[in-house]
Amino acid sequence: MEELKIYNTLTRKKEVFTPIQPKFVGIYVCGPTVYGHAHLGHAKSYISFDIIVRYFRYLGYKVRYVQNITDVGHLVTDADEGEDKIVKQARLEQLEPMEIAERYTRSYFEDMDMLNVLRPDISPRASGHIPEQIELAQRLLEKGYAYEVNGNVYFDVQKFKEYGKLSGRKPDELAAAVRIQPNPEKKHPADFAVWKRAEPGHIMQWNSPWGRGYPGWHAECSVMSTKYLGQPFDIHGGGIENMFPHHECEIAQSEAAFDKPFVKYWMHNNMVTVNGQKMGKSLGNFITIKNAVKKYSPLAIRFFVLSSHYRSPLDFSDQALEAAEKGLARFHQTFVRLLKAKPAQDGKDENFEKEIDSYRRKFIEVMNDDFNTPNALAQLFEFLKEINIWLDHGKDVAKETHKKAIKIIDETAGEVLGLLPEEYSEIEAKSSGDVDLIIQILIDVRAALRKEKNFALADEIRNRLSELNIELKDTPQGTIWEYR
RNA sequence: GGCGACGUACCCAAGUGGUUAAGGGAGAGGUCUGCAAAAUCUCGAUUCGCCGGUUCGAAUCCGGCCGUCGCCUCCA
Structure with a gap:
């Protein structure tokens, strides 16, 4: 039997898959931030990884599939300032932030169920793993990979010499290309927050050794993946747009903290585009799954996603x-x-x-x-x-x-x-109960009429049934019927 | 500006060194049928953005050009 080959973004090559533990696959996929309904981009991503998990199981692997729910609001604009996305939505809908998170978490699972996407084995919430994220920041501080300034803990990218190995970005190149005002608190513009100080009015905040605050965006995935899958684990998946900075930062944090590899195979799926342009929340050109299923059947959306490779973009x-x-x-x-x-x-x-x-x-x-x-x-x-x-x-x-x-x-x-x-x-014609018997009577009568070449009446039976979405088909083995 | 991906028929989309370039949708024609529907058969890119190069041989490797997209800022 041929071996399974996976394209590993880390090496930019297809590699034969060999699990860390025999017959077991640990896979972590970046989940949604729950502040709005899921769109077709989410559909492509999670259908793709659903297939991957299903195929591993088909091959006889025991799979543990972990996919986070990001319910800690991260920021609307960039990593350093601006409004929290969940808090913003909470204000718009006049609800508690946690109501927003809960509402859209449920919405997300509803949509995925419709699309026949199997639920992950573990769906950890970021808000439920704050202590672990604080521990990560502490550990990085102790090891000298991070520094604290005014209640913020920043990762020091210059200390981690492999920073950039996934995305090909080097801190110096990044520094040369910064498009935003460098944060004066940071030693290097590419340094990123592991823990952030809560500004006045920031609703989602927790106590920490550095005062009230909340975790940096990348912390939750580092912490929750290894908590449930160990370090290293087999596969980390996500959208290609998260390769940098998100996944690059996850690697830096986790490997710096524990001095061992984080992930064996990185898998990135490509995006859904509309008229050739990325479908995204920031562009506002997204089609929600709830809207799409008004027009197309959920399985057709699934079929559409499968009709292109997961690493190729898919134009809606x-x-x-x-x-x-x-x-x-x-x-x-x-x-x-x-x-x-x-x-x-x-x-x-x-x-x-x-x-x-x-x-x-x-x-x-x-x-x-x-x-x-x-x-x-x-x-x-x-x-x-x-x-x-x-x-x-x-x-x-x-x-x-x-x-x-x-x-x-x-x-x-x-x-x-x-x-x-x-x-x-x-999908089957419902061949149980009275309906089938009644239609069978009509089919028999129509057969008799056809035998007498009374095609007008025979056609009327077929046409009137057709109006009820019941289709008659004359095959060599006799007439069969099905719901259209 | 830096990094990366892609460009295959009317549309979508596999194929990445070697027999007739998968498959789906749309289209044309035939078989079957009383007529349909379904099914099936045939047709449809002598050619893979363009130009060069490597090779006995390239859609597939290399170089250049054109075009599209993504990342570099929250994003699946």
Whole structure:
């Protein structure tokens, strides 16, 4: 079996994945700051990592997936001044900051559930890990990697010689390119806050050895990842826009504090764009998931995300979403057709067993290549075509092979890609209860009419059912029906 | 200005040294059907932004140019 290869941002190469502990994967992904509804950018990010986690599990790994909730407000403009984002939203909605955090945390999970994104195993809140963040700052001070000025604790980037190894940024280059007024408290413009003094009126604040304050933006991820996964841990993921400064600073803090590597594989997913421009909260051009699902089905959004590689940007357009919607519908239709097919014989169909094995092999091969989901979808669609041809033949459909075909799709497109609903009935014609019996009567009557060549009445039955979104399809094996 | 990514058919998008350049959507034509729908078959880039170079051989490697985007400031 081919080995799983992951593109590691740290080395800028695809590397064979070898876990730190056998058969166990620890993965941490930067979660949302909860001060607004999640948008399609979040959807791409968390669907991508969902697939990665699901695929590891499919390969038999035990996965611990940690994704933080940032409920400590960080600043609206830059790292040193301005208003706290959560506090600002709290003022706008006239709620307590913690109500804002709670409201949008719930909203986030609702959206992710809709998109069939499995919940992380641990969703730690930044506000619940303040003591650990204070400890990190203290440790860095003790080791001389940080210094305190007026209640602020800054990390001294010049002391950490590997600063820049992830992003390729060097402190001196950064100093030359500063676009904002250098903070006079800092020794070097690239120094960043591990702990910040609370200004008067700052609502979210805690006691610390340096007075009232709150943690720096990067502290929570350093602390919460290693608390639950140890140091080093296997995979740290996040958006490419957080590579610098956020992830660079996490590395600096954690490695300086504990003198050992922080993370083995860094994974960065690319962004969603709208008309070629980044979709982001700051640009205000974002489409929330709640709005998107008014127009497109959640699984179609998922399909759309999977249709490009996680490291490529994904441009949102109605045309692309409609294409995804149709592609997904075609997959579901074929799957329903397979589910409903009546095997014509017992045992196996050796020829089709080979098709199934070939599909499984290719699926694993392309997923092993840095989670190539667009290629995985291509393999799926080629397999669907083979299924249709097989079902068209009818006579070859053997019981065991039929079961195996359903199982392989359930595993690959269902468990790994997450493109099947929990209950097949959501995409299946509901073939239980009275509805099915009543429609069967209509189908039988229509068959009789067609036999008498009374096509006008036969068509009326089909048209009137069609108005109820019930579609009749005359196949060589008889008439079948499904909800559109 | 510095760093990085990308440019493949009408749209989306794989492929990154070697048989006919995946797949989805849209389109054209055929088969099937009473007609549809679904399914299936065929067609569609002699060519991968442009120009040079390396190589027996490049969309794929190297150099230059053009274009788009991202990061350098909160951001998934």
